[in-house]
Amino acid sequence: xxTGIVIYxxxxxxxxKIADFGFWPRWxxxxxxxxxxxxxxxxxxxxxxxxxxxxxxxxxxLFLDAGISQDNRFIYFVRQKIDADIxxxxxx
Numbered sequence: 001x002x003t004g005i006v007i008y009x010x011x012x013x014x015x016x017k018i019a020d021f022g023f024w025p026r027w028x029x030x031x032x033x034x035x036x037x038x039x040x041x042x043x044x045x046x047x048x049x050x051x052x053x054x055x056x057x058x059x060x061x062l063f064l065d066a067g068i069s070q071d072n073r074f075i076y077f078v079r080q081k082i083d084a085d086i087x088x089x090x091x092x
Contacts, residue, residue: 003021004021005018005025021038021039022043024037028068065078
């Protein structure tokens with residue numbers, strides 16, 4: 001299999017690709033939806049319908065990981081702020 005979010009059925013012993021991208025998937029309590037992050041965005045995938053939709057985006061920051069509260073009312077995430085300075089040095 002190539003990269004992306006994949007689930008494996010223990011009963012059928014089969015793989016099913018959910019998305020071609022993404023990291024750190026987390027199941028919702030309903031065992032139907034997955035929350036995952038990728039490239040500064042957070043997504044929800046519905047494994048029954050196959051729909052993947054972006055729910056949060058905050059570039060130029062990056063969401064490094066995302067999770068769900070036990071009651072499915074809140075998501076939490078690790079956010080990395082990317083700032084940089086450019087320095088120019090002339091040697092004589």
